[in-house]
Amino acid sequence: MTDAAPLPSARAGILGRIQSRLDARTDRTAREASAKERLADRRANLVPARGQLAPADQVNLFVRMAEEADATVTRVAAATDVPAAVSDWLRQNNRPMNVRRAPDPTLDAYPWAAEALLTVEAGKAESTDETSVTAAHCGVAETGTLMLTSAEDRPTTLNFLPESHIVVLRADQVVGSYEDGWTLLRQTQTVDSGWIMPRTVNFITGPSRSADIEQTLQLGAHGPRQLHIIVVGEAADDDNAEDGENSDNPV
Amino acid sequence: MTSAAQMTPRGFKKQASAALEDVSLQRALGNVRDGFIAKRSKAVAKLPEFDDLRDQAREIKDHVIENLDVYLERFEQNVVMQGGTVHWAADTKAAQEAVLTICRLVGARTVTKGKSMIGEEIHVNPFLEENGIEPVETDLGEYIIQLREEPPSHIIAPAIHVNKEQVADAFLEHHTDLPRDRNLTDNAALLAEARAKLRDRFLEADVGITGANFLIAETGSTVIVTNEGNGDLTQTLPRIHIVLASIEKVVPTLEDASTLFRVLARSATGQEMSVYTTVSTGPRRPGDLDGPEQFHVVLVDNGRSKLIGSDWQDILRCIRCGACLNHCPVYSAVGGHAYGSTYPGPMGKVLTPVIMGIKEAGQLPNASSFCGRCEEVCPMHIPLPKMMRHWREEEFNRGLSPRLGRWALGFWSRAAGMPWLYRLGARMSIAWMSRKARKLGRPFGAGQLPLAGGWTGHRDFPAPQGITFQSAWRKAKREPSRRPLGPGR
Numbered sequence A: 001m002t003d004a005a006p007l008p009s010a011r012a013g014i015l016g017r018i019q020s021r022l023d024a025r026t027d028r029t030a031r032e033a034s035a036k037e038r039l040a041d042r043r044a045n046l047v048p049a050r051g052q053l054a055p056a057d058q059v060n061l062f063v064r065m066a067e068e069a070d071a072t073v074t075r076v077a078a079a080t081d082v083p084a085a086v087s088d089w090l091r092q093n094n095r096p097m098n099v100r101r102a103p104d105p106t107l108d109a110y111p112w113a114a115e116a117l118l119t120v121e122a123g124k125a126e127s128t129d130e131t132s133v134t135a136a137h138c139g140v141a142e143t144g145t146l147m148l149t150s151a152e153d154r155p156t157t158l159n160f161l162p163e164s165h166i167v168v169l170r171a172d173q174v175v176g177s178y179e180d181g182w183t184l185l186r187q188t189q190t191v192d193s194g195w196i197m198p199r200t201v202n203f204i205t206g207p208s209r210s211a212d213i214e215q216t217l218q219l220g221a222h223g224p225r226q227l228h229i230i231v232v233g234e235a236a237d238d239d240n241a242e243d244g245e246n247s248d249n250p251v
Numbered sequence B: 001m002t003s004a005a006q007m008t009p010r011g012f013k014k015q016a017s018a019a020l021e022d023v024s025l026q027r028a029l030g031n032v033r034d035g036f037i038a039k040r041s042k043a044v045a046k047l048p049e050f051d052d053l054r055d056q057a058r059e060i061k062d063h064v065i066e067n068l069d070v071y072l073e074r075f076e077q078n079v080v081m082q083g084g085t086v087h088w089a090a091d092t093k094a095a096q097e098a099v100l101t102i103c104r105l106v107g108a109r110t111v112t113k114g115k116s117m118i119g120e121e122i123h124v125n126p127f128l129e130e131n132g133i134e135p136v137e138t139d140l141g142e143y144i145i146q147l148r149e150e151p152p153s154h155i156i157a158p159a160i161h162v163n164k165e166q167v168a169d170a171f172l173e174h175h176t177d178l179p180r181d182r183n184l185t186d187n188a189a190l191l192a193e194a195r196a197k198l199r200d201r202f203l204e205a206d207v208g209i210t211g212a213n214f215l216i217a218e219t220g221s222t223v224i225v226t227n228e229g230n231g232d233l234t235q236t237l238p239r240i241h242i243v244l245a246s247i248e249k250v251v252p253t254l255e256d257a258s259t260l261f262r263v264l265a266r267s268a269t270g271q272e273m274s275v276y277t278t279v280s281t282g283p284r285r286p287g288d289l290d291g292p293e294q295f296h297v298v299l300v301d302n303g304r305s306k307l308i309g310s311d312w313q314d315i316l317r318c319i320r321c322g323a324c325l326n327h328c329p330v331y332s333a334v335g336g337h338a339y340g341s342t343y344p345g346p347m348g349k350v351l352t353p354v355i356m357g358i359k360e361a362g363q364l365p366n367a368s369s370f371c372g373r374c375e376e377v378c379p380m381h382i383p384l385p386k387m388m389r390h391w392r393e394e395e396f397n398r399g400l401s402p403r404l405g406r407w408a409l410g411f412w413s414r415a416a417g418m419p420w421l422y423r424l425g426a427r428m429s430i431a432w433m434s435r436k437a438r439k440l441g442r443p444f445g446a447g448q449l450p451l452a453g454g455w456t457g458h459r460d461f462p463a464p465q466g467i468t469f470q471s472a473w474r475k476a477k478r479e480p481s482r483r484p485l486g487p488g489r
């Protein structure tokens, strides 16, 4: 920040108070250097062992943790199986046979037309939508958490307005930790000048809930009552694993 | 009886006594003990690295505070770069004005709100109402207490003092368009009704106000952590998103925030991860189908900057998980309202004098059992009892109320010299033990008194006789009543 322009007074007052107190202990140049280093480093702190498993174990852990958080999970062999898996889930849960899906190219590619009884519309969520289908940025194994990002073709309202939310996740998109999720984001959301932080990043662990009445857990407070995850395919090859030894690590 | 909204820190003694008499409150408080504590310890046991993560969490926030000016500037720079605006507010009034100015610019009539303790601290709801704007709380607990015209009594479970019959009463009174004879006896029906009622409010609001659990300097992002999804609807559907955040919420990187996620949910609700952790960066982008058109962050100081380099600096590490409240024998005996301040419990005893001044809030740091449980469970290793003692010294040095200062010298060991406090202590334990005994279906043996090791060593502990003791106590000489000093909010 340059100090050439006159500062608005509240800002100057607050920053001035902070600065004068900190100046008593360190000098500003040292503080700038220290902050700059940390921001440039983006060093991961301690990542729990359960967030560092081999890929296949990571997928299993993801599924288990997501289920513990009251999500439901189906695994299918290939992306082409997704529309049928969506229909099946709707039927089994007595949900209306229509979905609003993200206008996401990943989802465009699926053979929706094969599901004759299923109505599929693409777009942002409307308040009347019963079920949404979106694609994930990744899944985080350590807590069974989905990481979803917003974009032109990934409207955020789909994650919150409908009663049921179905998320499609490839098994090779399952990472160990939140840090892995950020790393993947920085690698994939790139532009010439670096990477772009999506407007919204949603970490979602299970369906909406509230314990605000007598600390008794109820599902479906304001967001979806049901969160269903369709995991497609198998985990990436173990060759890419950093450390296969952790694979039988109990949680 | 003083209504919760009129309670003040000065009235603590009287309010605490009244809380002990309040049968329905005592029933509700059982949920603190029986719920939060067990859930937290289960979650902690499942993560072997938990203690190491706490150490790192402390280091992260210490590093931020040591370099706070630089991180705040960097945060601001990045918010602006992403198309958002930062408003700096030195105090409550400035923060209220900032919010009102933004609301007026878009001619806002209704504002939806996600849960925000800063919102409570700056009393934004009454202020908006005075200015003709309707604030609608959307977190279920906050919604309930808004209908009941009460402040929250817990920083993460605002309606913990309310029983479900009282929720049903509030809904019957306010949702007058629905049939009066509808069934509101079970929790699911209550939740469904609130969900349906609030759905329309989300869709019609002009502005959404949320708090922030963290601010990220690296990206200019704000983070909310919720379970209901109300915060996300609040910030995604209206045209304007206003984030209320205090200056110490900033952390350097997404990685640093991730470490804090791991300790927050486990300490707060005993979840592995809260359902929704949302990182927001600027307004909607060109081509986006939804999201707010404007993104404003109001950065509130309210006395915090003065804590740097003081005896209370460490409270700036607080991530508002509520664990210190849940594990506090005083809190779980009297509930949150008795404190008469926005923030109750141990963290509130340290923070309230910062916000309201030691003259107003001096009673709070004194009314402690100094059992140390709060510091033990605090994920950020904040030395709460030590800081309460520092306030007591400060109060003494300023010649304020030395008589009250004596309380701090130890709870049970000095209880004989302080009849009121002794009675409160005994009552607290009775209330808690009879709840516990009811659950166990048998009375307590002396060795089964958790937290009481250091206390009961000093004197024989009276057998808990439940209501008999309580009625005996009721007849005991009352403290001369104190007139509340007008609304504290």
Ligand code: SF4
Pocket (backbone or CB within 6 Å): B267, B317, B318, B319, B320, B321, B322, B323, B324, B325, B347, B374, B377, B378, B379, B380, B381, B382
């Ligand atoms: S003081 Fe510690 S335990 Fe209490 S709310 Fe803050 S972080 Fe949580």
